[in-house]
Amino acid sequence: MSESSTPALTVSDLTVHLGGRRVLHDIDLSIETGEFVGLIGPNGAGKTTLLRAILGLTRLQSGRVAVDGTDASQNRSLIGYVPQRHEFAWDFPISVEDVVMTGRVRRIGWLRRPGLVDFDAVAEALERVHMDHLRTRPVGELSGGQRQRVLVARALALRPRLLLLDEPFTGLDMPTQELLIDLFRELSAEDKAVLMTTHDLVGALHECSRLCLINRAIVADGPPAALDDPAVWMRTFDVKATNPLLKTLGVVA
Numbered sequence: 001m002s003e004s005s006t007p008a009l010t011v012s013d014l015t016v017h018l019g020g021r022r023v024l025h026d027i028d029l030s031i032e033t034g035e036f037v038g039l040i041g042p043n044g045a046g047k048t049t050l051l052r053a054i055l056g057l058t059r060l061q062s063g064r065v066a067v068d069g070t071d072a073s074q075n076r077s078l079i080g081y082v083p084q085r086h087e088f089a090w091d092f093p094i095s096v097e098d099v100v101m102t103g104r105v106r107r108i109g110w111l112r113r114p115g116l117v118d119f120d121a122v123a124e125a126l127e128r129v130h131m132d133h134l135r136t137r138p139v140g141e142l143s144g145g146q147r148q149r150v151l152v153a154r155a156l157a158l159r160p161r162l163l164l165l166d167e168p169f170t171g172l173d174m175p176t177q178e179l180l181i182d183l184f185r186e187l188s189a190e191d192k193a194v195l196m197t198t199h200d201l202v203g204a205l206h207e208c209s210r211l212c213l214i215n216r217a218i219v220a221d222g223p224p225a226a227l228d229d230p231a232v233w234m235r236t237f238d239v240k241a242t243n244p245l246l247k248t249l250g251v252v253a
């Protein structure tokens with residue numbers, strides 16, 4: 001954990017309505033540097049909506065988001081975001097390093113040219129995801145795992161304080177998942193806070209330092225070992241006590 005008392009992320013009393021329906025309500029969440037938090041919940045629980053709200057891409061009905069103690073609208077350049085892979089336009093004719101450079105736009109500004117520091121940040125980000133050897137490759141020619149690594153590099157190029165990951169493991173083989181999970185753990189152990197949505201519940205139980213269970217509101221929040229009450233998982237996922245999920249998670253015998 002950071003020695004600083006200012007959390008990397010503070011979400012207070014957040015409520016979001018979409019299409020006239022309440023999608024999230026009364027969300028309070030604070031994440032410190034050094035934490036690797038898994039945001040867990042069923043389809044439609046509001047996980048992506050929460051990430052979008054933190055990024056300022058969704059209007060808040062009420063509530064506040066602060067990054068590093070300052071209103072997030074003033075501090076967006078401290079947030080790195082990895083969207084779900086299908087959301088990116090992969091058929092755009094652009095190289096790996098150019099995509100990663102787009103992650104710097106909030107620092108460079110739209111009208112300025114990238115400088116040395118920007119090229120350094122891109123090179124460092126590509127090395128961290130082991131993609132430096134493919135930097136001139138058009139992104140349309142990459143495999144799914146390589147594309148995911150490019151999206152992570154694009155977020156890291158910003159040198160963010162807070163990293164938001166939306167289902168980063170979907171459709172990836174085991175070696176790529178292991179590479180990324182090791183990287184996310186390293187990043188949180190350095191100077192970042194990591195918030196990740198995932199449907200890989202067992203993986204999250206093992207790898208995350210903390211889990212936040214959500215279903216429109218936060219149902220439970222704590223270190224994985226403390227989330228051993230089956231009722232909490234039943235409420236989050238709206239499943240019965242006999243559901244095999246509870247055995248898989250190790251919360252019933």
Ligand SMILES: Nc1ncnc2c1ncn2[C@@H]1O[C@H](COP(=O)(O)OP(=O)(O)OP(=O)(O)O)[C@@H](O)[C@H]1O
Nearest residue numbers: 018019020023041042043044045046047048049050
């Ligand atoms: N633009 C929108 N307009 C209206 N409703 C929306 C919009 N975007 C999302 N929703 C609704 O908000 C709810 C939460 O969606 P969200 O995508 O945040 O869930 P999620 O937890 O990320 O789900 P999944 O695990 O399926 O990705 C869903 O009921 C969804 O239909």
